[in-house]
Amino acid sequence: AIDPTLRTTKTTCPYCGVGCGVLATPDGSGGAAIAGDPEHPANFGRLCSKGSALGETVGLEGRLLHPMIRCKGTLERVAWSDALDHVAHRMQHIVARDGADAVAFYLSGQLLTEDYYVANKLMKGFIGTANVDTNSRLCMASSVAGHRRAFGADTVPGCYEDLDQADLLVLVGSNAAWCHPILFQRMRRNKEERGARIIVIDPRRTDTASDIDLFLGVKPGTDTALFSGLFVHLADSGALDKDYIEKNTSGFDAALARARSIAGSVTATALATGLSEQDVATFFQMFRDTARTVTLYSQGVNQSAQGTDKVNAILNCHLATGRMGKLGASPFSLTGQPNAMGGREVGGLANQLAAHMMFSPPEVDRVRRFWKAPRIATHEGLKAVQMFEAINRGEIKALWVMGTNPAVSLPDADVVREAMKKLELFVVSENVLSNDTVDAGVHVLLPALAWGEKSGTVTNSERRISRQRSFLPAPGEARPDWWIMGEVAKRLGFGDGFNYKSAAEIFREHAALSAFENDGNRDFDIGALQDVSDDAYDALVPLQWPAREGQAPGDRFFAKGGFFTPDGKGRFIAPEVPALKSETTASRPLRLNTGRIRDQWHTMTRTGLSQRLGAHLPEPFVEIHPDDASKYGVTDDSFARVTTDYGQCILKVVVSDRAQRGTLFVPIHWSEMNTSHGRVGALVQSFNDPFSGQPESKATPVSIAPY
Ligand code: SF4
Numbered sequence: 038a039i040d041p042t043l044r045t046t047k048t049t050c051p052y053c054g055v056g057c058g059v060l061a062t063p064d065g066s067g068g069a070a071i072a073g074d075p076e077h078p079a080n081f082g083r084l085c086s087k088g089s090a091l092g093e094t095v096g097l098e099g100r101l102l103h104p105m106i107r108c109k110g111t112l113e114r115v116a117w118s119d120a121l122d123h124v125a126h127r128m129q130h131i132v133a134r135d136g137a138d139a140v141a142f143y144l145s146g147q148l149l150t151e152d153y154y155v156a157n158k159l160m161k162g163f164i165g166t167a168n169v170d171t172n173s174r175l176c177m178a179s180s181v182a183g184h185r186r187a188f189g190a191d192t193v194p195g196c197y198e199d200l201d202q203a204d205l206l207v208l209v210g211s212n213a214a215w216c217h218p219i220l221f222q223r224m225r226r227n228k229e230e231r232g233a234r235i236i237v238i239d240p241r242r243t244d245t246a247s248d249i250d251l252f253l254g255v256k257p258g259t260d261t262a263l264f265s266g267l268f269v270h271l272a273d274s275g276a277l278d279k280d281y282i283e284k285n286t287s288g289f290d291a292a293l294a295r296a297r298s299i300a301g302s303v304t305a306t307a308l309a310t311g312l313s314e315q316d317v318a319t320f321f322q323m324f325r326d327t328a329r330t331v332t333l334y335s336q337g338v339n340q341s342a343q344g345t346d347k348v349n350a351i352l353n354c355h356l357a358t359g360r361m362g363k364l365g366a367s368p369f370s371l372t373g374q375p376n377a378m379g380g381r382e383v384g385g386l387a388n389q390l391a392a393h394m395m396f397s398p399p400e401v402d403r404v405r406r407f408w409k410a411p412r413i414a415t416h417e418g419l420k421a422v423q424m425f426e427a428i429n430r431g432e433i434k435a436l437w438v439m440g441t442n443p444a445v446s447l448p449d450a451d452v453v454r455e456a457m458k459k460l461e462l463f464v465v466s467e468n469v470l471s472n473d474t475v476d477a478g479v480h481v482l483l484p485a486l487a488w489g490e491k492s493g494t495v496t497n498s499e500r501r502i503s504r505q506r507s508f509l510p511a512p513g514e515a516r517p518d519w520w521i522m523g524e525v526a527k528r529l530g531f532g533d534g535f536n537y538k539s540a541a542e543i544f545r546e547h548a549a550l551s552a553f554e555n556d557g558n559r560d561f562d563i564g565a566l567q568d569v570s571d572d573a574y575d576a577l578v579p580l581q582w583p584a585r586e587g588q589a590p591g592d593r594f595f596a597k598g599g600f601f602t603p604d605g606k607g608r609f610i611a612p613e614v615p616a617l618k619s620e621t622t623a624s625r626p627l628r629l630n631t632g633r634i635r636d637q638w639h640t641m642t643r644t645g646l647s648q649r650l651g652a653h654l655p656e657p658f659v660e661i662h663p664d665d666a667s668k669y670g671v672t673d674d675s676f677a678r679v680t681t682d683y684g685q686c687i688l689k690v691v692v693s694d695r696a697q698r699g700t701l702f703v704p705i706h707w708s709e710m711n712t713s714h715g716r717v718g719a720l721v722q723s724f725n726d727p728f729s730g731q732p733e734s735k736a737t738p739v740s741i742a743p744y
Pocket of ligand 1: 050051052053054055056057080083084085086087088089216217218219220
């Protein structure tokens with residue numbers, strides 16, 4: 038029974054980018070009762086299995102409660118002042134000896150916007166390097182790059198209401214039923230109540246593809262061919278919005294010519310994608326004839342060595358039909374993480390500066406003046422995979438990881454783990470005492486507040502900023518991430534820029550930077566919030582940006598043009614001819630696809646605490662088509678050895694025709710903390726998209742054999 042005197046707090050779910058509102062009521066013994074917030078416009082009171090189980094995951098089991106420093110091989114408890122002095126001293130020494138580019142931060146979409154802001158400001162403005170990247174690089178970077186190429190800014194044109202109002206919903210590389218469940222429920226309700234049709238494009242027949250109108254089981258890596266074929270079909274069948282194209286776009290002819298060379302007909306598209314001509318023709322006709330179409334894309338598109346081109350091939354079709362930021366008609370990138378969007382807003386990627394500004398000289402100068410930055414970075418830093426390669430080569434000597442587990446999640450994860458052992462200074466801010474990254478030889482372990490304890494803001498997939506609020510006391514000596522970084526900044530001599538007393542103060546500065554010398558030419562502007570009082574910040578209701586000072590908040594972009602390119606026009610992009618970077622061979626005859634399961638999150642440090650969530654799919658597995666299972670001699674429920682050129686796993690076999698012939702599917706969540714044999718990151722090749730730097734996680738050549 039819950040003590041009625043304990044207050045219910047409105048907060049936001051820390052898992053996926055849907056950003057559902059949560060009501061949390063502490064139970065008085067360290068846990069909390071959890072319910073959906075009926076007033077939050079993302080979920081209107083609904084929660085999925087992961088969100089509903091949040092109360093089971095907030096205990097102190099396995100928590101890191103005190104700072105620790107490695108001393109003669111073992112981590113020993115130290116005072117905060119000693120830990121902070123040590124980090125600042127070692128960092129200062131390395132920067133003085135090897136330059137600022139010898140240090141790096143690796144951040145997380147789990148961080149709050151205020152934490153992200155301070156990390157970015159400290160590194161890019163004061164230490165003087167842009168070696169700040171984030172696990173969002175593995176998640177959303179291709180969408181960011183695709184948006185920037187087409188729109189001139191990283192802008193999501195639509196909003197969730199469009200999913201309720203569309204007549205056709207096209208999901209590309211997205212298992213939304215498992216990965217964005219509350220949004221998928223909205224889409225299904227639209228189907229049931231309004232008759233909207235749903236198309237799923239995915240090499241794997243996931244739960245999202247159940248009971249829909251058309252499933253297109255494309256061959257891996259062929260999305261660009263499919264959408265190039267669609268673009269050609271729209272042009273040849275009189276379905277273009279010529280007025281929109283003429284007034285608001287550039288690059289149409291070159292992009293269409295390229296699309297013709299990739300997939301100039303239904304037949305060519307079918308050949309390139311492995312689909313039947315009838316299915317291709319049906320898809321083209323449904324898209325062509327449905328003005329209110331939303332195309333949603335997720336990691337199946339982004340996690341690719343040609344992910345940015347895939348995004349732009351999709352955006353080309355929406356630009357060509359003028360279905361851009363209109364009610365029920367828009368492209369829509371589904372964010373993976375709870376605050377990937379907030380991280381992008383502050384510039385938490387190595388190729389962004391801050392507030393959606395990049396590294397052009399005027400932007401560098403503007404941010405320098407705003408921050409009064411003594412040593413601002415003037416060029417892009419190293420993106421995630423490059424960053425760990427530089428660590429492996431000994432060029433980066435100091436790394437500070439915050440709230441993420443790269444020893445599991447990065448591609449070629451064994452090499453990543455070995456690289457971390459070469460660091461002179463390896464700092465991790467964490468909630469947990471142990472995970473694969475901590476156990477890879479961390480020198481300094483700093484206890485950060487967890488969900489339910491920390492307080493700040495996050496931004497979801499529809500650009501909606503919501504508050505995460507604390508409802509549990511800070512345990513042990515755990516502190517907010519922004520406080521930890523601020524204390525190090527002061528010890529580095531940057532006190533004037535980091536004397537923050539609260540998350541609200543940081544948020545006001547972030548909002549002011551977004552509006553600084555912004556006359557409407559930058560998309561990200563929340564200047565209306567730059568003077569928000571502490572009380573108003575505490576009471577902040579979920580709101581979408583832009584929130585420009587003196588203007589009504591906007592909810593959509595680009596319906597009438599107004600792109601953020603120099604000429605104000607949306608750009609059609611001519612993509613490269615689609616081709617996977619690696620070839621299957623006689624010894625690696627299949628392709629490895631990786632992804633999430635319904636009831637786990639990332640590397641399971643939180644969801645793994647819930648027995649209920651663990652009951653859904655309790656162990657790591659490899660999914661294989663029945664024909665391939667008999668060909669390679671593996672049977673359902675047996676164990677198999679799954680091998681790539683990078684590593685191997687021993688996994689339980691699930692024989693299912695959900696898997697496409699020639700492919701295996703393995704979930705991403707397990708690590709050596711919870712099984713000795715399921716760390717799939719060690720199997721994944723390290724090929725990156727040339728524009729986004731996002732690694733390919735869906736098509737590594739692989740073999741399977743009975744174990
Ligand atoms: Fe949390 Fe995402 Fe589930 Fe909503 S859909 S409750 S944000 S995991």
